[in-house]
Amino acid sequence: MKKPELLAPAGDLERAKIAIRYGADAVYLGGQRFSLRSRASNFSLEAIQEACSFAKEYGARIHVTVNLIPHQEDLVGLDEYLLALKDCGVTAFIMASPSLIRRAKEIVPECEVHLSTQMSSCNSTTLAFWKNQGVDRAVLARECTLDEIEKITATNLLPTEVFIHGAMCANWSGQCVLSNLLTLRDANRGGCAQSCRWRYHLLDQKEERSDPNCLFTMGSKDLMAMDALYPLMKAEVSSFKIEGRMKSLFYVATVVRSYRKMIDLIAEKERPLTEEEKAPYLKEIQRAENRPFGTGFLLGDLGTQGQLYDRSEDYVTHDFVGIVTAYDAYTSKGLIQVRNKLQKGEDLEVFGPHTEPQEFFVEQLWSKDHEPIEQEPRNMVEVECGLPTCEVGDLVRRSRHVV
Amino acid sequence: MEIIATLGLNSSIQRLHEAGATGLQISPSFLAMGPLATFSLTHTLEAIEETHRLGLKAGVQINAFVMEEQQAEVEHQIQTLLETQPDWIWFHDPMIFETLKKFNQTSLGIYDATTLTTNAEDIQFWKDQGCASVTLSDTLTQEECLQLASSCPYGEVKAFGYFVTAVSHRRFLTDYQQATQLTGSLAYQEGLFLQEENREGKMPIYEEEQGTLVYQDTIFWATEEMKQLADKGIKQFRLDGSFLPEEVLLQAVSTLSQVLQGTGSDTLESQYPTLVFSKGYAYQKTNVVKVK
Numbered sequence: 143m144k145k146p147e148l149l150a151p152a153g154d155l156e157r158a159k160i161a162i163r164y165g166a167d168a169v170y171l172g173g174q175r176f177s178l179r180s181r182a183s184n185f186s187l188e189a190i191q192e193a194c195s196f197a198k199e200y201g202a203r204i205h206v207t208v209n210l211i212p213h214q215e216d217l218v219g220l221d222e223y224l225l226a227l228k229d230c231g232v233t234a235f236i237m238a239s240p241s242l243i244r245r246a247k248e249i250v251p252e253c254e255v256h257l258s259t260q261m262s263s264c265n266s267t268t269l270a271f272w273k274n275q276g277v278d279r280a281v282l283a284r285e286c287t288l289d290e291i292e293k294i295t296a297t298n299l300l301p302t303e304v305f306i307h308g309a310m311c312a313n314w315s316g317q318c319v320l321s322n323l324l325t326l327r328d329a330n331r332g333g334c335a336q337s338c339r340w341r342y343h344l345l346d347q348k349e350e351r352s353d354p355n356c357l358f359t360m361g362s363k364d365l366m367a368m369d370a371l372y373p374l375m376k377a378e379v380s381s382f383k384i385e386g387r388m389k390s391l392f393y394v395a396t397v398v399r400s401y402r403k404m405i406d407l408i409a410e411k412e413r414p415l416t417e418e419e420k421a422p423y424l425k426e427i428q429r430a431e432n433r434p435f436g437t438g439f440l441l442g443d444l445g446t447q448g449q450l451y452d453r454s455e456d457y458v459t460h461d462f463v464g465i466v467t468a469y470d471a472y473t474s475k476g477l478i479q480v481r482n483k484l485q486k487g488e489d490l491e492v493f494g495p496h497t498e499p500q501e502f503f504v505e506q507l508w509s510k511d512h513e514p515i516e517q518e519p520r521n522m523v524e525v526e527c528g529l530p531t532c533e534v535g536d537l538v539r540r541s542r543h544v545v
Numbered sequence: 546m547e548i549i550a551t552l553g554l555n556s557s558i559q560r561l562h563e564a565g566a567t568g569l570q571i572s573p574s575f576l577a578m579g580p581l582a583t584f585s586l587t588h589t590l591e592a593i594e595e596t597h598r599l600g601l602k603a604g605v606q607i608n609a610f611v612m613e614e615q616q617a618e619v620e621h622q623i624q625t626l627l628e629t630q631p632d633w634i635w636f637h638d639p640m641i642f643e644t645l646k647k648f649n650q651t652s653l654g655i656y657d658a659t660t661l662t663t664n665a666e667d668i669q670f671w672k673d674q675g676c677a678s679v680t681l682s683d684t685l686t687q688e689e690c691l692q693l694a695s696s697c698p699y700g701e702v703k704a705f706g707y708f709v710t711a712v713s714h715r716r717f718l719t720d721y722q723q724a725t726q727l728t729g730s731l732a733y734q735e736g737l738f739l740q741e742e743n744r745e746g747k748m749p750i751y752e753e754e755q756g757t758l759v760y761q762d763t764i765f766w767a768t769e770e771m772k773q774l775a776d777k778g779i780k781q782f783r784l785d786g787s788f789l790p791e792e793v794l795l796q797a798v799s800t801l802s803q804v805l806q807g808t809g810s811d812t813l814e815s816q817y818p819t820l821v822f823s824k825g826y827a828y829q830k831t832n833v834v835k836v837k
Contacts, residue, residue, distance in 0.1 A: 213663045213685070214692060241666030260661075262638075265613045271639035283610075285714040290613040313759075314610060318711040319660050319831075322684050323748075323761055324741060328831040330660055330684075338711070342739040344721070344731075345747060353725040357742060360717055360759075443715065446723040 143409045146374070147381040149205070149303065150398045155185065157391050158193040158204070163535055164395045164495045165402025168203040169193065170236060172387060175223055176208040176216070177332060187226050194231030203233040207387075208246070209258040211316065211330035212239055224250050238316065240275060247276035254278035256303060260316035260330070264290065266297040273300050279380060284310055288370050288440045292377040301380035306367035307397055307427075308385025310438050312338035312360040338362075339450070361450040366435035368424060371404055372414035391481075392462030395537050396430035399495060426499070429460035429539065463490060463538040467524055476529040477510070478538055484525060485517035492529060494536030502530050546805060547781040549604065549633075550798050551706075554583045556791045558595050564795040565802030568602035568632065570783065576607040576622060578712065579758055580735050580751050580787050586622055593629040604633030608657070609755055610714065611640045620644050633677060637661075642674065651675035655701060659709055660684060665696040672699060678781055683708045687770050687827040691777055698778030704771050705797045706785030707749055707760040708825065718752040735788055746821075749788050760787070763823035766797065768804040768811040770827055775805050793817060 150166035152158035158169045171193065172184045185193065194204045206227055210216060224246055227235070234254035237243045243255050256279040257263060257272050264283040272280060281303040282291060295302045311318065319329050320337040327333030339361035344352035352358050365385070367374070374382065382405070384397055400423040408415060434452075436444050463484055469476035478484065486507045493499040507515050508526040518525045549568040550561050561569060572582040573589040584592060589605065596603035605626055611619050623634070623644050634650075636642060637658040645651045656662065656671040657680035668679040680701045681690055693700055718731035731737060731752060738747035739759060746762030771782060782801060786794030796813055803809025814822050 211661050211663055212667075213689060214665060217664060217666065238661075239664075239667055240670040241664070244670060245666075262610060265611050265616050265638070265640050267616055267640040267643045268611075268638060271643050285610070286612070293613045312715065312717075313711040313713040316661060317659065317709075318713075319684055320711050320759065322826070322831045323710050323746075324744065326829060326831050328684065330663075331832075333832060337741075341742045343742060344718075344750075345738040345740055346734075347736055347738075351727060351731075351737070352721075353727070356725050358717075358721050358739060360711075360713065360715075362715070439714065445716070446720045448715070449717075449720050449724065451721075451724050 143375060143412045144378060145405055145409045146379055147203075148398065148401055148405060149381050149383040150394060151308075151384055151387040151389065152193070152394065153184075153387045153389070155189045155193055157394050159196050160391050160395050160535075161398050162197055162200045162202045164398040166202060166398050168205055168233070168381070169197065170205040170207060170383075170387070172207045173223070173227070175219070176210050176212070176242075177206075187230060190227065190232065191230040198231065204231070205234040205236055205256065206232050207236045207258070208242060209236050209238045209260055210332060211260070212242065213331070216331065220245060221249055224253075228253050234278070236281070243272075243275055243277060257281060257300075258315075259283060259305070262314045262316055264294075266294045266299055269294065269297070269299040269302075279303055281305075281383065283314065284365070285314065285439050287442055288373055291374065291379060291440075295377045295379055303381035303383055304367075304374060304379050305365055305385055305438075306371070306374070306382040307365055307401065308389075309433070310362045310365050312362050356451050359449070359451060362448055363444075363450055364431065364433045364435040365438040365440075366427065366431075367437065367440055368404065368415075368420055368427075369437060370440045371401075372408050375405070375408055390430075390462060392537060392539065393430040396493075397427055399493070400426045402495075428458075430458060432458040458542070460491070460539040460541050463540050466492065466494075466529065466532055466534055466536040466538065469529060469532055469534060471531065474528055474530070475526060476532065477524045477526055478529075479522060479524050480518050481521060482540075483517065483519045484538075486515070488540060490538050490540050492532045492536050492538050494533050497532045497536050500530040500532070502528065504528075546775065547602070548798060548802050548805070549602075549781065549783045550794060551581050551783075551785050551787065552592060552596075553581050553786060553791065554588070556786070556794070558592070558599055558601070560791070560795055561798060562599050562601055564798040566601065566784075566798050568604060569596050570604050570606050570633075570635065571596075572606045572608075573622070573626075576605070576609055576619065578609050578753060578755050579709070582606075582753070586625060589626065590629050593626070593631055597630075602632035604635060604653075604655070605631050606635045606657075607641050608635065608637060611638050616640060620647075624648065635680070642676070646675075652677055655680060657701075658682075663689075665693055668693065668697045668700055672697070680783070683765065684826050684831060686830050687767075687773070687824075690770075690774055690827075694774045694777035694779045698780065700779060701781040701783060702771065702774055702779050703765065704782040704784050704801055705766055705794075706764060707788050708765055708785070709758050710748065710761050711759040712756065713758075714756045716752050717757040718750065751788075761825065763821045763825070764789070765825040766813060766822040767824040767827055768801055768813075770824065771801060772804055789820075793820070
């Protein structure tokens with residue numbers, strides 16, 4: 143069975159490398175201009191070049207979002223930017239503006255153009271239109287059902303890319319400027335303030351209709367397409383996309399690793415995964431996911447079940463503790479670069495691209511100078527401790543439920 | 546100069562004509578979204594014919610998102626509409642444009658993606674495809690509109706009304722109603738508003754079968770600015786009567802018509818002191834960072 147590209151988000155170079163190491167076939171990221179996530183760290187050209195070089199080592203690809211809806215003032219320097227991205231080794235541009243697409247195909251035809259989900263593509267005739275404009279792949283609207291995705295993809299007009307995991311825009315992408323209205327931040331130029339997730343009174347003329355204990359919101363549950371992977375693969379969707387350029391390194395590693403393993407398993411078995419086979423991956427994803435999830439529109443509109451009315455927002459079960467930066471199999475000791483206070487006497491877990499999750503107890507901690515210490519609260523400082531068999535680059539996490 | 550007004554199911558073509566409208570926009574229920582999208586295909590055909598009979602131009606708004614299975618029906622309805630020779634078809638889904646192309650009618654197309662036409666190059670792109678016009682995004686400032694009016698005088702400007710600020714495939718009101726067990730139907734109801742818990746503005750919200758629309762919290766009205774745009778070359782202005790009594794739309798059409806012709810002044814706001822008007826983003830630049 144043909145495997146789709148697993149496309150992961152990255153907000154910075156470290157996350158791009160982690161995504162690739164944990165199994166992404168491609169990474170999408172934003173440069174410092176023309177991109178839609180102003181609050182993501184975003185990449186300098188040097189960082190994009192390094193990401194491309196790193197990706198090449200692993201046979202992976204880098205896609206760059208050039209997907210803002212530009213005002214006139216935003217267009218300055220576009221040609222130079224696209225040429226520089228090509229020189230960095232970028233495989234594809236993710237674009238929405240038709241004039242940007244036209245320009246990209248004129249000056250850097252060797253780079254692919256992928257039509258952004260901002261253009262809300264939800265039928266095959268629309269794909270035919272964009273194919274004629276030179277588009278090489280279309281990211282389908284998140285509003286499409288599985289059945290619609292299958293039918294659109296079967297037309298073979300353009301390779302299709304589909305979101306399989308992450309936050310869902312409550313409104314049609316590109317057709318929501320709530321942030322513009324409520325915060326003067328332009329949602330179509332990277333300023334989305336997620337105003338859809340705010341709370342609103344629902345009024346009938348002047349009378350309150352909303353429940354004061356549960357105000358109206360447009361916020362929706364995140365997408366988790368585990369149940370749709372097999373039919374999407376069977377439909378030969380070209381790329382499975384994970385949302386979240388603003389998400390943490392821990393999230394990227396956990397989610398990418400889980401989908402990598404599920405895709406590989408489905409391809410090997412050529413059938414849908416059983417509930418028993420899916421269970422460990424579901425558990426794994428929940429360790430990093432901070433919102434409840436559903437199937438979006440893939441299996442039809444979930445109605446009330448797809449919406450988030452509950453204020454208890456924190457669903458993540460594990461915290462990121464650090465990254466393994468050295469490991470000695472002979473002494474079973476290693477170095478952990480701390481990202482979230484680590485102390486002696488904790489029960490932790492290590493996992494990685496080739497390391498199944500393994501629990502371990504921090505019996506003793508040493509500073510890098512081999513001095514015994516009780517704890518290390520400082521970020522980025524390396525500490526030494528006993529570790530089960532693992533690799534450099536593996537991540538260490540802590541369950542929130544351990545007493 | 547075209548002054549185009551939206552037509553409601555119960556509004557009078559004759560009165561809009563007398564107020565100064567030169568064209569009408571009709572919204573069929575299957576092809577369009579919003580509170581005015583209540584015309585059956587038969588009603589739409591009749592309205593186009595009646596509008597033409599009175600010497601006005603008639604256009605059809607197709608702002609629904611076309612899902613894969615709906616394409617055949619959409620194409621059939623467009624083909625039927627074209628038999629009455631409408632003057633314009635507003636669209637945002639390229640599927641509609643491809644259908645117009647199939648029937649050699651691309652010159653009827655007005656690309657109206659509400660939020661997506663923000664620069665001269667994108668507007669020119671749609672013009673190059675053969676469209677008659679492109680609706681400028683209402684998120685543009687007056688300064689930006691003036692620049693675009695110079696470079697793209699074939700652009701259309703939205704001149705009046707509650708403008709859409711978000712469109713969803715979800716049925717937010719029905720979902721909320723079920724979650725909170727509110728009584729009575731909220732779908733297809735006008736007169737519902739959202740008010741963000743820490744803000745004053747009241748945004749009209751409207752749900753129908755195809756999803757939910759949320760509108761800006763004020764009525765856009767800026768006659769002086771429209772006159773400036775007309776002087777720069779813009780020839781098409783559109784007024785939207787959604788959520789408003791017909792008399793307010795008639796008065797707006799009449800006022801704008803007179804202001805653009807230099808034969809009258811603007812007293813609309815003083816006539817309707819309970820309505821909240823604003824100049825939208827004309828002097829409020831949106832950006833990517835928080836503006837204090």
